[in-house]
Amino acid sequence: MRNFSEDDPAVPAMDRVIAKAPSWRRYWPYGAAAAAVLLAGIWLMIAGGGRVYRVSMDQVTIGTVASGAFEDFAAVRGTVAPFITNYLTTDQGGTVKQILVEDGAIVKKDQPLIVLANPTLQLEVAAREADTARQMSEVENTRLQLEQTRLDHQKSLFEIDHEVESLTADIARDKRLFEAKALASATYEKDKSKLAYVLKVQSAIQVSHGKMEGIRREQLAQLKTTLVRLNTNLEAARQSIEALTIRAPMDGQLTALDALAGQSKPQGAVLGQVDSLDRFKLTAQVDEFYLGRVRTGQQAISSINGRDYKATVAKVYTQVSNGTFKVDLAFTGAVPTGVHNGQAVEIKLQLGGTTKALLLPSGPFYQDGGGTWVFLLDGKTAKRRAVKLGRRNPEFVEVLEGLKPGDRVIVSSYSAYQNIDRVELESK
Missing domain, CATH: 2.40.50.100 (RNA polymerase II/Efflux pump adaptor protein, barrel-sandwich hybrid domain)
Structure with a gap:
């Protein structure tokens, strides 16, 4: 095969070969355009406030900041419960x-x-009763023996006292006879010696009797304690059956x-x-947000069967479960009638007095943003604004910093705006 070139005289001028242009020359205009669009988008994002979220106007709720009276209360739902x-x-x-x-x-x-x-308990109690009866019988026998011993000692004491009295009388008579020379000296001295012996025996019996009486009293006290314990055990056994x-x-x-x-x-x-029928109380689950602000003695108003009743916080349970804690409220003044256990009740729990404040209508935005930022409207654009919010009730949130009267704020849910810097509102 023959190769042709531009200098070959055999190749006509109209059929000259044209060299192919490089790829970058053909596509660079498209790349430049794309880069320009990207740079423009970045510039617009920076200039316009960062990440943007577009939403229809009818899908948001707008609240206006205004001065007014803030009533510090929490609306909770409670139930009627027995007081005891x-x-x-x-x-x-x-x-x-x-x-x-x-x-x-x-x-x-x-x-x-x-x-x-x-049945097992009944057999145990029967055995315990029999054992207790046996022990009580032994205690009683011991007490009787002590009493018999006391009587024997008493009898001995009586006998020796009687003998002393008899000998004393005999010696007095013998003395007169001895002085009248009618009684031998040996007989008189023998009676005196016998009296001296009997007096010694009397003294020893009296000492022994005193010691034995002290021991007997101690033993009787112990027996009494034992008897009380046995009776207590027997009563406990019988009560276990009664239970x-x-x-x-x-x-x-x-x-x-x-x-x-x-x-x-x-x-x-x-x-x-068993629930009391004549007295009732209220129990309510309160949002943990109010845990540090609810105290015993605070006033509340409950609406029952179309009528308002006053109550006070009687007890606060500080354990938090599922984001709430429990409180008990006692009625003061008039007590509702015709209510039943478990009946639902709307309760207005007073946390403080009424004060003048800068107010923003309440809404889901508070939970979503944590109360530290909001979306402030400027025309149809809402930009993120750092704020400081205070107390809240079901109607309003207290504004402490970051907003002024007349400011318009998105108060509906911020769940879709967590990482957004600017919200564009579009007409439907």
């Missing part, structure tokens, strides 16, 4: 033998409610009954509860 609740617990475990009342029944104090059976019958601890309504015939219940099991 006593739980039915088993002092002794056993099998449910008989249920004497139904759940929801009105009961009287000490009324039998549930009967348990515990197998669960009784109502007070007048009220039996609720939450958890017992079926034949069920085995361990010691300490809760079988139900």
